[in-house]
Amino acid sequence: MSPRAAWRLDSLGFREVYDYAAGKADWLAAGLPTGGSLASQARAGGLARPDVPTCRLGDRLAEARKRMQATGVDVCIVVSEEGVVLGRVNEEALQADADTPVESVMEPGPSTFRPNVPLEEMAGYMRKHGMASAVITTSEGRLAGVLYRQDAEQRATSRLMGRRGRHRSGRADADGNSPH
Amino acid sequence: MAPKQVDREGVRALLARGAHLVEVLPNREYEDEHLPGAINIPLKELDREAPKRLRRDRPVIVYCYDCQ
Numbered sequence A: 001m002s003p004r005a006a007w008r009l010d011s012l013g014f015r016e017v018y019d020y021a022a023g024k025a026d027w028l029a030a031g032l033p034t035g036g037s038l039a040s041q042a043r044a045g046g047l048a049r050p051d052v053p054t055c056r057l058g059d060r061l062a063e064a065r066k067r068m069q070a071t072g073v074d075v076c077i078v079v080s081e082e083g084v085v086l087g088r089v090n091e092e093a094l095q096a097d098a099d100t101p102v103e104s105v106m107e108p109g110p111s112t113f114r115p116n117v118p119l120e121e122m123a124g125y126m127r128k129h130g131m132a133s134a135v136i137t138t139s140e141g142r143l144a145g146v147l148y149r150q151d152a153e154q155r156a157t158s159r160l161m162g163r164r165g166r167h168r169s170g171r172a173d174a175d176g177n178s179p180h
Numbered sequence B: 001m002a003p004k005q006v007d008r009e010g011v012r013a014l015l016a017r018g019a020h021l022v023e024v025l026p027n028r029e030y031e032d033e034h035l036p037g038a039i040n041i042p043l044k045e046l047d048r049e050a051p052k053r054l055r056r057d058r059p060v061i062v063y064c065y066d067c068q
Helices: A002-011 A023-029 A061-071 A091-095 A119-128 A149-174 B008-016 B027-032 B043-053
Strands: A017-019 A075-079 A085-090 A133-137 A143-148 B020-023 B060-063
Touching: A002 A017, A002 B043, A002 B060, A017 B008, A061 A075, A061 A085, A061 A091, A075 A143, A085 A091, A085 A133, A119 A133, A119 A149, A143 A149, B008 B060
Parallel strands: A017 B060, B020 B060
Antiparallel strands: A075 A085, A133 A143
C-alpha cells in the first residue's frame, strides 16, 4: 500500500517522497515507542530482562558459567559481535567440561520473539509450550533481553485483576454506590 | 524525483529534518497504534487530503503495516 501512496504523492507534485516499506511492523518489532490506544499495552520487550549474561561462540563453558553465577541468571545468550543471537546456553549444559567451547553445547538457533508481542499472549504461549524463559530480539535479530514466564504471568495476572477492579468500581459508580 | 525507500534510521533522520510522517492505513488501524508524530491519511483519501495537509517543500514519508 505504501508504494502506491508514495508514487501518488510524487505524481501530485510532492518533490521529496520516501516509502518506509518495512512500516509499522518494523517499528514495533524494534520495541520503539508508539502512539494510539494500544500504545500502553504491556509487551514482551517492556518486561524482558536486558542484563542477561552473554558470551561468544569461541568462549569456554567456564566463562559462561562464571557470568551466569555472577548474575544469578540460569541462561547465557550466545551472540555475534553485532549482538545477533546465535544460541543459548542453558543450565543443563553446564554439566559439560569447563574447557568445552560454548558453540558445542549451546542450543543453536533458539526460538526468539519480538519486543512488541503483547505480554498476555507471551504468557499464554510460554505456559502452553512449557517455556521458563524466552529470548526477545529486535527485527534484526539483536538481543533485547530475556523474558521469564514467571514475570510475564505475574504481570498479566496483575493487569487482569486491575481491569476487573476498574470494571467493578465502574459499575458501582454508575449505580451511585461507593465501592466501599 | 522518484520516491525512495527508507529504513528506520532514515525515518528518524528525516523526521529530524522536519519531514511529514503519514500512515496510509485506514483510520481504525491508525487509532489503535501509530508511529509518534504520524498523521493519518488513508490511501483512498490521499488525492483529496494530501494537498491540504502536506507541504510540498517538505519531505514526506509514507508507511503502512509492512511491505506485504
